[in-house]
Amino acid sequence: DAKTTQPTSMDCAEGRAANLPCNHSTISGNEYVYWYRQIHSQGPQYIIHGLKNNETNEMASLIITEDRKSSTLILPHATLRDTAVYYCIVMLFNNAGNMLTFGGGTRLMVKP
């Protein structure tokens, strides 16, 4: 059972905002939405996470719909170095630690 659905690939022009959608229609009330990215052959990199409210950090913004069934990761000014596979993950916490389950992700290509 895929908990999230993402487009397989997207293109974005350098300097423009990249908006990466994620559908998580079966998310439960205490599950968080996490975003990671993986640049070719490197380990995944944490970007941002949220529960209900929109979140922003130095890397990106996370917009979660009011019903929490979908979210959008926004890279405000994409650069060539943002070319990567972006993973949207929903996760339930427990005392034994959280266990990320990675799906297929979205391959973002930032073009000059």
Next chain:
Amino acid sequence: DAGITQSPRHKVTETGTPVTLRCHQTENHRYMYWYRQDPGHGLRLIHYSYGVKDTDKGEVSDGYSVSRSKTEDFLLTLESATSSQTSVYFCAISRTSQGGYTFGSGTRLTVV
């Protein structure tokens, strides 16, 4: 990434031999994880640890064992390597159950 080191970075071994991969952290984080990444399967959790001597299985734990005798080291052992265990192995750490993971640079293991 700073604070987490995987060794070796590359290894070629023969079928049937034991192999141990090491993950070392200097962050004093409680949680540590081992993932494998294969084409077509994405990242899959093998084992994780939520404290010294506290470990549990992930979704693809068959053929693997782990040990954590001190906070900074999490060892992954393939008791008798098989060709199906050829993969890239990533270690990750997390300070809390809510926090983002920091991943290592990976170990590329080839079993011939």
